Every structure is written in structure tokens, then in C-alpha cells.
Amino acid sequence: SVWGYDSDNGPERWHENYPLAKGDKQSPIEINSKDVQHDSSLPAWHASYDPGAAKTILNNGRTCRVVFDDTFDRSVLRGGPLTGAYRLRQLHLHWGSSDDHGSEHVIDGVKYAAELHMVHWNPKHGNFAGALKQPDGVAVVGIFLKVGKTPKPEMKRILEEIDNIKTKGKEAPFQHFDPSILFPKSRDYWTYHGSFTTPPCEECITWILLREPIEVSSDQMAKLRSLSKNGENEPVNPLVDNWRPPQPVKGRIVRASFK
Numbered sequence: 001s002v003w004g005y006d007s008d009n010g011p012e013r014w015h016e017n018y019p020l021a022k023g024d025k026q027s028p029i030e031i032n033s034k035d036v037q038h039d040s041s042l043p044a045w046h047a048s049y050d051p052g053a054a055k056t057i058l059n060n061g062r063t064c065r066v067v068f069d070d071t072f073d074r075s076v077l078r079g080g081p082l083t084g085a086y087r088l089r090q091l092h093l094h095w096g097s098s099d100d101h102g103s104e105h106v107i108d109g110v111k112y113a114a115e116l117h118m119v120h121w122n123p124k125h126g127n128f129a130g131a132l133k134q135p136d137g138v139a140v141v142g143i144f145l146k147v148g149k150t151p152k153p154e155m156k157r158i159l160e161e162i163d164n165i166k167t168k169g170k171e172a173p174f175q176h177f178d179p180s181i182l183f184p185k186s187r188d189y190w191t192y193h194g195s196f197t198t199p200p201c202e203e204c205i206t207w208i209l210l211r212e213p214i215e216v217s218s219d220q221m222a223k224l225r226s227l228s229k230n231g232e233n234e235p236v237n238p239l240v241d242n243w244r245p246p247q248p249v250k251g252r253i254v255r256a257s258f259k
């Protein structure tokens with residue numbers, strides 16, 4: 001059966017069809033501040049996104065994804081640990097069945113309610129498929145979502161669309177959206193080399209994980225959890241707990257841009 005997050009097709013069995021899942025540079029990982037290396041030479045990262053590049057929002061049965069036009073250097077990420085400009089291709093989220101878990105990366109034992117991934121690829125490798133095969137092919141900015149009292153209004157835009165993409169395969173136009181409004185105030189980040197957290201689990205990602213979480217309300221998290229894995233007219237199967245647990249660090253160094 002196709003991979004997923006249930007007991008018969010979940011993360012513990014992905015390696016049966018996707019051998020890379022047992023690699024030495026898998027993601028996510030648990031980050032322990034005591035093991036992190038502060039690197040004062042790490043530059044700041046910069047995103048320059050064109051709101052006109054946003055195209056559609058879709059439910060693919062595994063996550064809620066916003067897709068951008070990446071046919072030229074229209075919305076790019078540069079700086080930080082990266083060399084060159086990486087093109088924004090899509091953003092999506094991973095979340096839990098309750099507010100006390102849902103993120104993929106775990107920070108000093110803390111699991112956040114959700115984790116938002118902004119996926120960028122290096123155009124020097126020609127196209128996205130080519131970039132997947134390169135260690136410097138993809139850069140993902142990870143933003144943690146924490147349930148709090150001052151929810152970020154910017155998440156509203158994505159959550160307002162949820163009602164139009166309730167079931168698998170549903171897609172809706174999603175335009176005039178600049179995802180940089182989702183960034184927290186601080187640009188502090190951790191960075192390490194890892195993989196896609198979903199099959200095929202290619203080890204092509206430079207991770208840039210933002211230290212400061214953004215706040216969402218419990219109602220906003222409930223909205224996200226109202227998405228379904230199933231298609232229309234199929235038995236309801238809530239789309240929740242679409243996160244992979246932390247994988248072995250295997251001696252990798254996690255660097256921090258901050259002390």
C-alpha cells in the first residue's frame with residue numbers, strides 16, 4: 001500500500017519501499033542545545049518572495065500544500081548556510097491530533113503543535129527532480145507553530161482556504177500571498193544537513209530551522225485537523241499526525257546562528 005502515517009504504512013515501514021529512509025542523514029532530528037555548535041560566521045538568511053508567485057492550495061491526502069511558480073527566480077531564499085539563490089516551490093505543514101505534539105523536529109524535548117516547511121530548490125541543478133539527487137539541491141525553512149493567546153493573523157489566509165480543500169485531491173486558487181509574513185520576528189536559526197521527512201527521503205536538504213515559533217490559536221489548529229485524508233464520498237479519515245518521528249543524528253553537526 002502507498003506510504004502514509006498509519007500503522008500499516010507509517011514511518012517504521014517506509015524503508016521497505018524507500019530504502020533511503022534508513023540512511024545516515026535522515027530528517028527530522030531531535031535538537032539538543034547542549035550539542036549545538038554556535039557558528040558566529042553563519043550569515044543571516046534572506047527571503048525575497050513575489051506574492052504574485054502563489055498559485056494554488058491543495059490537500060494531497062497527506063498535507064495541506066501551497067504551490068508557487070518556480071519557473072524562474074521569482075521567489076528566492078539566499079544567505080545563511082546557502083550558496084546562491086534557491087527558488088521557493090511549495091510550502092506545507094505537519095501537525096498532530098492534539099496541541100501537545102505534531103512537529104517533526106523536536107527541540108530540547110519540546111514537540112510543537114505543528115511545523116511549517118517552505119521548500120526551495122537550487123536552480124543550478126536544472127530542475128526540481130535533478131535537485132533531489134544533490135546534497136545541496138534543496139533548502140527547507142522550518143517554522144514551529146505554538147498554540148498561544150496572540151495568534152498570528154497571517155496564518156488566517158491559509159486556514160480560511162481549508163473549507164475549500166477538505167478532502168484529498170481538492171485544490172483551490174491561492175494567489176497574492178507572500179509567505180514571508182509567516183516568519184517570526186527573530187531570524188535566529190539552526191542548520192544541519194538532512195533529508196525529506198517523507199518518502200522517498202532523499203538526503204538533499206539543507207535545513208534552516210527558525211528558533212522562534214509563531215503563535216496560532218487552538219481553534220486554528222482544530223481547523224487544520226478538520227482536513228481529511230480521504231477523498232470526497234469516502235469514509236471520513238481525519239488528516240492528523242502526518243509527522244515523522246526524529247531519526248538518528250549519526251554524528252551530524254547542528255550549527256546555530258545564535259548564542
Ligand SMILES: NS(=O)(=O)c1nc2c(F)c(F)c(F)c(F)c2s1
Binds near residue numbers: 090117140197199
Ligand atoms: N517534509 S519535507 O522534508 O519538507 C519534504 N518532503 C518532500 C518530498 F518527500 C517530496 F517528494 C517532495 F517532492 C517534496 F517537495 C518534499 S518537501
Ligand SMILES: [Zn+2]
Binds near residue numbers: 093094117197
Ligand atoms: Zn515537510
